[in-house]
Amino acid sequence: MKYSQATDYALHAMLYLVAETPDKPVSVQLLAEKLGVSQTYLSKMLTKLVKAGLIHSVSGANGGYKLKRNQDDISFLDVIQAIEGTTSLFECSFHHDSACLIQQVVADAEQQMMQTLKSKKIADLVAHIPKQPHERLT
Amino acid sequence: MKYSQATDYALHAMLYLVAETPDKPVSVQLLAEKLGVSQTYLSKMLTKLVKAGLIHSVSGANGGYKLKRNQDDISFLDVIQAIEGTTSLFECSFHHDSACLIQQVVADAEQQMMQTLKSKKIADLVAHIPKQPHERLT
DNA sequence: TCATTCACAGACTTATCGTATCTATAATAT
DNA sequence: ATATTATAGATACGATAAGTCTGTGAATGA
Ligand code: SF4
Ligand code: SF4
Numbered sequence: 001m002k003y004s005q006a007t008d009y010a011l012h013a014m015l016y017l018v019a020e021t022p023d024k025p026v027s028v029q030l031l032a033e034k035l036g037v038s039q040t041y042l043s044k045m046l047t048k049l050v051k052a053g054l055i056h057s058v059s060g061a062n063g064g065y066k067l068k069r070n071q072d073d074i075s076f077l078d079v080i081q082a083i084e085g086t087t088s089l090f091e092c093s094f095h096h097d098s099a100c101l102i103q104q105v106v107a108d109a110e111q112q113m114m115q116t117l118k119s120k121k122i123a124d125l126v127a128h129i130p131k132q133p134h135e136r137l138t
Numbered sequence: 139m140k141y142s143q144a145t146d147y148a149l150h151a152m153l154y155l156v157a158e159t160p161d162k163p164v165s166v167q168l169l170a171e172k173l174g175v176s177q178t179y180l181s182k183m184l185t186k187l188v189k190a191g192l193i194h195s196v197s198g199a200n201g202g203y204k205l206k207r208n209q210d211d212i213s214f215l216d217v218i219q220a221i222e223g224t225t226s227l228f229e230c231s232f233h234h235d236s237a238c239l240i241q242q243v244v245a246d247a248e249q250q251m252m253q254t255l256k257s258k259k260i261a262d263l264v265a266h267i268p269k270q271p272h273e274r275l276t
Numbered sequence: 277t278c279a280t281t282c283a284c285a286g287a288c289t290t291a292t293c294g295t296a297t298c299t300a301t302a303a304t305a306t
Numbered sequence: 307a308t309a310t311t312a313t314a315g316a317t318a319c320g321a322t323a324a325g326t327c328t329g330t331g332a333a334t335g336a
Binding site: 025058 | 310313314
Binding site: 001002003004005007008011012015035036076084085087089090091092093094095098101102105106108109110112113114115116117120124125128135 | 139140141142143145146149150153173174214222223225227228229230231232233236239240243244246247248250251252253254255258262263266273
């Protein structure tokens with residue numbers, strides 16, 4: 001059970017967007033180059049981020065992506081949920097008259113994690129971005 | 139991103155084991171019947187629980203499974219990790235000289251969840267077990 | 277001792293989902 | 307108009323989850 005690699009890409013892309021100039025859009029071509037991933041694939045994730053209202057897209061020449069909200073407003077949770085969705089980690093596959101307590105327990109725990117992820121903002125790591133392009137491990 | 143259905147089965151099986159008599163082993167046949175799942179498939183998960191040291195298996199006639207440790211000692215986290223494994227939720231697929239902060243943030247959050255799951259014991263829900271066999275939703 | 281009952285292991289099939297590519301279309305700047 | 311860029315859809319591939327089948331070996335009890 002793991003977050004998808006797409007989430008990894010999205011988080012890194014957001015990191016670059018936060019670090020870049022606040023106004024001028026950044027093309028997917030540049031981002032893909034920095035991350036060492038194909039443009040078409042990365043654009044899928046960026047589109048999800050757009051639909052989640054985190055970033056804004058500009059079509060046409062000199063277009064690209066830029067932040068939509070205030071950068072201090074964008075949390076890890078926002079990005080992760082934009083990619084992974086918001087369905088809860090555990091859903092009981094049974095049913096009967098009373099409510100499901102196992103599900104309740106796991107949901108509580110997941111809430112703890114979400115709380116933390118919500119408090120951490122992407123902008124918190126902005127100083128951390130490496131100068132060189134990323135190198136893939138796998 | 140979801141826990142596997144196997145985790146669902148395992149949690150419910152543990153619930154039954156905790157509720158049953160403390161000493162006499164329960165056969166996989168009975169458990170499978172209660173949960174409405176095939177014996178061979180359920181036994182895979184029970185074997186994982188055995189290897190994780192949570193339950194004990196007794197071969198031969200009148201055999202089955204019974205708890206190994208003190209029942210108050212078995213947490214949700216124990217069961218979940220026995221099935222899902224212990225690899226962390228997020229692993230950065232890149233590398234460079236400095237340490238990975240994104241990974242750190244997510245790991246911290248995951249730790250929060252694990253903390254909660256560790257504090258919740260299976261035995262806490264023992265009064266909750268339904269009399270009737272489970273009915274599958276999907 | 278012998279047959280029965282059980283857990284256990286491995287091979288195997290199938291379905292589902294993540295990963296990735298390709299292509300076509302629509303929007304915009306020059 | 308043309309080049310540039312995002313967006314959508316179709317498609318292919320691989321990995322993992324879900325589930326079945328079969329055989330093996332251990333304990334029981336008759
Ligand atoms: S978790 Fe509890 S409520 Fe949900 S199906 Fe199992 S026993 Fe019923
Ligand atoms: S250290 Fe930070 S920037 Fe570098 S790969 Fe890990 S998450 Fe990405």
